[in-house]
Amino acid sequence: GTVLAQSMLPKLAVKSTYRVGFAQTESNNPWRLAQTKSMQDEAKRLGYQLVYTDAAGSTAKQVADVRSMIAQKVDAIFLSPREDKPLAPVVAEARKAGIPVILLDRNIDPALSKAGADYVTFIGSDFIKEGQRVGDWLVKNAKGKTNIIELEGTTGSSPANDRKTGFDGVIAKNSSFKILASQSGDFSRDKGRQAAETLLQAHPEANVIYAHNDEMAIGAISALEAAGKKPGVDVLVLSIDGGKEAVKLVVDGKINYVVECNPRFGPEAFKTLKGYAAGTKYPAKVINTDRDYTAQSAKTGLAGAY
Numbered sequence: 001g002t003v004l005a006q007s008m009l010p011k012l013a014v015k016s017t018y019r020v021g022f023a024q025t026e027s028n029n030p031w032r033l034a035q036t037k038s039m040q041d042e043a044k045r046l047g048y049q050l051v052y053t054d055a056a057g058s059t060a061k062q063v064a065d066v067r068s069m070i071a072q073k074v075d076a077i078f079l080s081p082r083e084d085k086p087l088a089p090v091v092a093e094a095r096k097a098g099i100p101v102i103l104l105d106r107n108i109d110p111a112l113s114k115a116g117a118d119y120v121t122f123i124g125s126d127f128i129k130e131g132q133r134v135g136d137w138l139v140k141n142a143k144g145k146t147n148i149i150e151l152e153g154t155t156g157s158s159p160a161n162d163r164k165t166g167f168d169g170v171i172a173k174n175s176s177f178k179i180l181a182s183q184s185g186d187f188s189r190d191k192g193r194q195a196a197e198t199l200l201q202a203h204p205e206a207n208v209i210y211a212h213n214d215e216m217a218i219g220a221i222s223a224l225e226a227a228g229k230k231p232g233v234d235v236l237v238l239s240i241d242g243g244k245e246a247v248k249l250v251v252d253g254k255i256n257y258v259v260e261c262n263p264r265f266g267p268e269a270f271k272t273l274k275g276y277a278a279g280t281k282y283p284a285k286v287i288n289t290d291r292d293y294t295a296q297s298a299k300t301g302l303a304g305a306y
C-alpha cells in the first residue's frame with residue numbers, strides 16, 4: 001500500500017452531538033459484551049447516537065456492516081476488525097466517502113492500511129506484550145512443567161497472531177520448554193474444549209495449556225477434567241482476557257495466571273473522536289493498560305474484573 005499524506009484523512013466537524021458507527025465482530029463472550037457496553041454507556045453519557053452492528057463472527061458480514069454505515073453517512077466509524085486483512089478495503093472506502101475510521105481493539109495488517117492515512121489511529125492492547133507476559137510468568141513459575149499445548153485465537157486476527165508471536169518468542173529463548181502443539185480454538189469455549197481434548201489425547205505428556213483467551217481456557221478446563229486431570233495442578237492453565245469467570249477460576253486454583261485484555265474502550269474512544277475533530281494529532285497506536293491476576297492477587301482483583 002501507498003502511504004498517504006496525513007491531510008488525506010477526512011475531517012470531522014466540531015459538533016455538539018455525533019452519529020457514530022461501531023462495527024463489533026461478535027458477541028459470544030464476556031469480553032465482547034463488556035466492550036460493547038462500555039461503548040454504549042459512553043455514547044449515552046455524551047448524548048451521541050451509536051449505530052451498532054454485530055458481525056456475529058462473520059468477516060463477510062462485518063464488511064457489509066461497514067458498507068452499510070458508509071451508505072447511512074455516519075459521522076465516523078469505530079471498527080474492531082475480525083481479521084487483519086479482509087477489512088482493509090472498507091477502511092479505504094470509508095476514507096474516500098469522507099468518514100474517519102478509528103480502529104478499536106484489533107488491528108489491520110499495516111501493509112494494507114496505515115494509521116494517519118487510511119484511519120485515524122488504533123486504540124487497544126499490546127497483544128505481543130500480553131503473550132510475552134504469559135511466557136515470562138511461565139518461565140519463572142513452571143516448577144518443572146515444560147510441555148506446552150497452545151490454543152490459538154481466530155485465524156487471521158491480530159490478537160491470535162500477536163499473542164502467539166509474543167509467547168512463542170519467550171519460549172524459544174528457553175530451551176527446557178517445548179510447544180508440543182498449537183492449534184486454533186477460534187477464541188470460542190466449545191472449540192477450545194474440542195481442540196484441547198484432541199491435543200491432550202495426542203500429547204498425554206502435556207502439562208501446560210496456554211489459551212489465547214479465557215473462553216478457550218475454560219473449555220480446556222472441561223477437557224482436562226473429562227480426561228481425569230486436575231487443571232491448575234497436573235496441568236498449568238494460562239490465559240488472556242481477565243473476565244470475572246476466569247478470575248474466579250484463578251481464585252479456585254484451576255487457572256494459574258491471567259493477563260488482562262482491557263475491554264473498557266468507551267471513554268478513550270470517544271475522547272479520541274472529539275480530540276480528532278478539534279485537530280489533535282494522534283500516534284499510530286494508543287495502548288491500553290492491562291492488569292494481571294495471579295493466585296496471590298486474584299481475590300482482591302476480582303472486584304475490578306469485568
Ligand code: AHR
Binds near residue numbers: 106261
Ligand atoms: O481482540 C480481543 C480478543 O477478542 C479477546 O481476547 C477475545 O476474548 C475476543 O473475542
